[in-house]
Amino acid sequence: MRVSSKASFIIAVILLGSSAFALEGATRFLKLHFRKEAVPLAQPLERLPSKMGPWVQVSIDAPLPEDFEHTLGTSQYVFRDYLDTRRLSSEVLDAFKDKSALERKDEFSKVQQQHPEAAISLALTYYTGLVDTVSHVPDRCYIADGYDVKSANNLTWSAGGRNLPVRFLSFQDASGFGRQNKNVAYLFQANGQYVADPIDVRRILANLFARYGYYAKVELLTVLPDDTKATGIMDDFLSSSMPEIEKVLPDWNQYKAKN
Secondary structure (H helix, E strand, O other): OHHHHHHHHHHHHHHHHHHHHHHHHHHHHHOOOOOOEOOOOOOOHHHOOOEEOOEEEOOOOOOOOHHHHHHHOOOOEEEEEEEEOOOOOHHHHHOOOOOOHHHHHHHHHHHHHHOHHHEEEEEEEEEEOOOOOOOOOHHHHHHHOOEEEEEEEEEEEOOOOOOEEEEEEEEEEOOOOOOOOEEEEEEEEEOOEEEOOHHHHHHHHOOOOOOEOEEEEEEEEEOOOOHHHHHHHHHHHHHHHHHHHHHHOOOHHHHHOOO
């Protein structure tokens, strides 16, 4: 019995070793990549212009608290508030000058209430070197924050002549505190491709023939009560911002050639 058990153990070890060797050989021969190498940004996200078309930044870039950043899962991000100079007077814009970050946030909230068609918030986050699910999407985060989904649609926006897939959601407060309803839209650039579904992001990054991997999430927020007007304002903002956003994101063609 002892001899038989020892022989079985030796055979199992040999088979496992052979399988591991064969897998390693196949991986090298086929050039498979189970882990992705990180792709650096073309420029730091903070280089995103403060003025993009008629939209001007009125917030101040600042790092998140450490625990928030840990939850976000990346240290590469910008969260900004923009106003439309076509719809607001110079006096409204001048009110942000020489104000602290907190004072600017309060001022933006006032403009947001009075002129929701002229105010939009942008969240741009970047992840690289990972092959994992996209954990932070409004579909889950806003519900966890006490909102209900009033409507959800997958749309295609022209965004300045290009067709971009976008996930658009309208949220209403379910907490009982009377918070304002919100409209949110988001899309991803993953290894040079635009998608609006986190499952598609994972599919792209799970390509074993791709040596490198990254994705960026572009998320917009307005408080316009009319969904149709909200989509129009967001589409208008993307028309001005996407060319600038693409300048800070990687040029995937450079890395695609290295696979």
